[in-house]
Amino acid sequence: MIKIGVLIPEDYKLLSVAAILEVFEIANKFQIIKGLDKPFDITLLTLNNNVDHFFKAYNTNNIDNEKCYNLVLIPSFTTEDINKTIKLNSAYIPWLIKQNNAEAEIATFCTGAFLLAATGLLDGKVATTHVDACPAFAIAFPSVQLKPDKTVTQDGRLFTSGGATSTFHLLLYLLQIHCGKELAIKTAKIFAIDMDRHNQSYFSSFQPSKLHNDEIVASAQEKIENNYQDVATIEEMIRDIPSSRRNKLDDLNK
Template identity: 45%
Template sequence: MKKLSVILSQHYRPISIAAILDVFQTVNIYYQEQTGLPFFEIRLVALESRDQAPSFHETYVPVPMGEVAQSDLVVIPAFMSGDISAYVRENAGFISWIRQQADKGAEVASCCTGAFLLAATGLLRNKRATSHVTAVKELARAYPDVIVDPDVVVTDDNGIYTSGGATSTFHLLLHILEKYCNRKTAIHTAKTFAIDMDRAQQSYFANWSPSREHQDELVCEAQQRMEDRFRDRLTVEEVIRGLPVSRRNFIRRFKIATGVTPIEYLQRIRIEAAKRMLEQKQENITGVMMQTGYEDAKAFRQLFRKIVGLSPKEYREKYAG
């Protein structure tokens, strides 16, 4: 029987813990029906003893981490919305325990923003990781030694796992079940919870907004020009017309300030506008293409898929009201 430890962190997101427990409990029931024995020994692990289990899952009584000698798999739930850095500090007591479990051979998985606590252990150093689409930039800033991949749904780097936001937790758990049990069990669980298996990207959940946090006023002016005229076929020369800067120096300054080139910035503005139009069914797809400054249908579809992870048609079918 595999020993599963689910971290009962401070400021955990209740739905995250509930999803983890429900999935593994469902697998245990499935195995009991098939073999007479559960597959996982499930434990909620707390910093200290708690008198009562969480009200959403009274089956499991939290165990103080000092009483858990060894785990095969440790799962860190998502945090509530708020100051993630403060939450990590409040859960610092778990850090050495998680590392000890890993040193003894345990694999470790984090759901959504739980990746911040996992990163604090050092187990993500030089490893691929992801998190909620709104949190990946902060994860990369706070832990520069982590290889953050904002688009993927699940990462698995030598037994250290992370997942994207919200329902990506289910995809992580299915991945773990396929690895620990078998694909048949993963498919059974996916059907039980009505989950689409093998989703590879979460980029189409992201809403990109231009950053103005830098202090470069010239770049701010250029950003405003691009945002005002994104429908036009702008060139870099037109963007900087009248500004006291050369083309080469502008491109360098722009990337330093925003993290992307002027062309990439303009592309993102246009694609975000296209997404909004597709969601609202304001135009047919050709009309959306024209309204956002594109004339080549093939190039528009390719760029849209590259940035969003879906074709314009697939995006409209998924999100149009």
């Protein structure tokens, strides 16, 4: 049986944890229906043994426990200050390093990659995270080979995934590794997940660069951002900018 440890960190995203638990519970049920032993033993890992009432049915361990796991899962965070959140969860860092040294696989989902990267275990390795969090991740962890377009990455025993439904792609990938493709496909059908999506770049939010010295372009960007909801055409937005229509649009499209 594969021993899974699911971190329940500070500022965790409930949807992320729920998706992780649901996928492995479904996989267990499929195998039990076939008369087989369930493949996964799930434990929730906390700093203080306290978990929300949603998870009372699960075994819970404090990370002070010396138990080793085959697979450690780090969910996404819900936070507007990822650096503060990582500090709140800093006690997990030495524990994760110990689990890695004991040859555990470690998988992160969405912004959970920030906590794994804070351990240094991702230095020099390939990783991804939510596409909109990639700029902050790249600044915080320049030694990581960040792949913003990837849905899932694997580098040795370390796995990461992009945002939102990319969680399911990594979960299905882990199912396939540990239980075979048939079970992964059956589980994918339950959640209506296309297993063949490998790119997340088209889910990114458009963020035009302002790292330039062109005052006209900067003025146009500001007018568009502040007034887009009140006007119907580009011409209305930029009519006060001292440039021809063609030059204005050419500049904005650079």
